[in-house]
Every structure is written in C-alpha cells, then in structure tokens.
Amino acid sequence: MVDEAILDKYRKAGRVCAEAAAFGRTIAKPGTTMLDLGTRIEKFIVDKGVGLSFPVNLSLDDCAAHYSPGIDDKSVLPEKGLLKIDVGTQVDGYIADHAITIDVGSNGGVYQKLIDAAAAALDVVVKNFYTGENVIHIGKLVEETIVKAGFTPIRNLGGHNLEQYNLHGGVFVPNTGSGYPYVLKEGDIFAVEPFSTTGTGYVVDGSTWMIYRFNKRPRHQVNMQVATTLELIRKQFNTLPFSPRWLIGKMPRERIMPTIKELASKDSLQYYPLLMERGKGLVAQMEHTIIVHKDRSEVTTVI
Numbered sequence: 001m002v003d004e005a006i007l008d009k010y011r012k013a014g015r016v017c018a019e020a021a022a023f024g025r026t027i028a029k030p031g032t033t034m035l036d037l038g039t040r041i042e043k044f045i046v047d048k049g050v051g052l053s054f055p056v057n058l059s060l061d062d063c064a065a066h067y068s069p070g071i072d073d074k075s076v077l078p079e080k081g082l083l084k085i086d087v088g089t090q091v092d093g094y095i096a097d098h099a100i101t102i103d104v105g106s107n108g109g110v111y112q113k114l115i116d117a118a119a120a121a122l123d124v125v126v127k128n129f130y131t132g133e134n135v136i137h138i139g140k141l142v143e144e145t146i147v148k149a150g151f152t153p154i155r156n157l158g159g160h161n162l163e164q165y166n167l168h169g170g171v172f173v174p175n176t177g178s179g180y181p182y183v184l185k186e187g188d189i190f191a192v193e194p195f196s197t198t199g200t201g202y203v204v205d206g207s208t209w210m211i212y213r214f215n216k217r218p219r220h221q222v223n224m225q226v227a228t229t230l231e232l233i234r235k236q237f238n239t240l241p242f243s244p245r246w247l248i249g250k251m252p253r254e255r256i257m258p259t260i261k262e263l264a265s266k267d268s269l270q271y272y273p274l275l276m277e278r279g280k281g282l283v284a285q286m287e288h289t290i291i292v293h294k295d296r297s298e299v300t301t302v303i
C-alpha cells in the first residue's frame, strides 16, 4: 500500500535536498571555510521550512564520509581536492539523502574521472531500480561501471533503505555484486550511493568524530547536570544524527563539547567516526534517494 501523502513528503524533502547541494556547489571554492559552507547549506534548508535529517557532511579527498564542521572549525577548502557534499533533509521524518562530489579548484584529471565514474554508476542504478530487481544485481552494475572506468568501488559502504526518522532501515545496497539479497518492492524508499576510489576500496574508522546521535538504549545512567541537555537533544533531533553546532544558542557555548563528551562516554549518545579510505585513495561519491515503482524508479533528490 503506497500512501501518496507520505510520498509527497519524501518528494518535498528530496527537492530541497537537491537544491541545497546545488547551492553548496556554487559556494564551495578554494578558500571557503568548511564552517561557512556547512552552516550556509544547512541554513538554506531550514529557510525553506524543511528539517535536517543529519548534519551536512563535507568530506575531503581520502575521507569518504562523516566530516561535518565542528563548532570552532578553522579548516579551509584547498586549491586542489575532492569534496563530497552529502546532504540530508526530512519532512515529518520522511528523509532525503543526497550527495554530490566537487573537483575543488577545477583541476580535472583523476579528480573529474573519479566523479564521472561514480556518476555513471549512479545513472545505471537509477535506470534499473524498480520492482523485482535484486539489490545484489544493482551492486554488480555499480561495480562493473566503476571498474570499467579504471577505479575501485568502496566495498564496505553502500546504499540503504529509509524509514520515517530512520536513516538506515536495515537493507543494504552493496557497491559490488556480493551481499544479502533483497528484492525491491513497490513503495520502497532507498538512498543509493556508489563510491569510487583510487585506493583499496575499503574504509576504516578515523580517530575523530563530529556527528552524534541520541541512543535509545544506553548502558549507563547520566547525572542530573547533563540529563537536561540529553532531554533537549532527544526533543530537538529525535533519533536522527546531529552536530554539536546545532546546540549553539540552546545552552552556554562553552558547555556544549564537555557535555556532549560526557554523554558519549556514558553511551547516551552514539557517535560516527570519520570514514577514511584505507589506502589513502581519493574518494568520490554520488547519491540519490529513490522511490521504487513498478518497472520504474523515481528520484526524489532532483530540482
């Protein structure tokens, strides 16, 4: 049973998500600060009356995902770099997840080729993402496309189904031809994200993290001092990922990071480490959110 009113919320989230990434492209230049880029993209979304489903990810070069500017982030876009802008929006918890990759400084060469490979893989996915298709076959198409372009797909990253207020519904769409089978059915919502790299094709956890999430089942109790912040986080962000930046103005600025660290140490918050390419290869990513229909796909993350 496909509820059109719900699909319309996915569509609205998707359109604003695509607009936000396109806006990001216009301001992502050498010298732009990550903090400025991130906050302006997020503001663009909120100003359209749409919610964020995760902090904007601005991952550079061999960082494949999960870099989101910190409160006092001073980093600046370089003259040469591969920047993934991964944006998440939501309308009443119905999510859009969308990523583009930018050749910062327009250096062409391998930078542009990696982007083209991920984009070609995503194109193939969009053409084949309909009822009856198996996600293993989708992964095989991604792998073939990226290998044909002379690069390697990232094997331990991939697409995922979306549910209300849930970014990763439990079905995985591999970027290779191996994984758990799942046959697409009408009304399924998926984010699909081919990654191409010059490296090994595996990501490993980095030693820092900038994105957190409320944990519904913590192992420890927290003290009264930080419990108020935890309740604020739960109310504001539900179980969706958030950035400490989003607490600015809601509590004393100097208390934000100590409180978050305390909550994370008590397991009340989960955190997302940076995902780094194991061989330090350059990484490109392209991602769309798709509604599965009978014999066709509908991309929500388009303008």
Ligand code: MN
Binding pocket: 086, 087, 097, 098, 099, 193, 287
């Ligand atoms: Mn994404």
Ligand code: MN
Binding pocket: 097, 159, 160, 191, 192, 193, 287
């Ligand atoms: Mn995703």
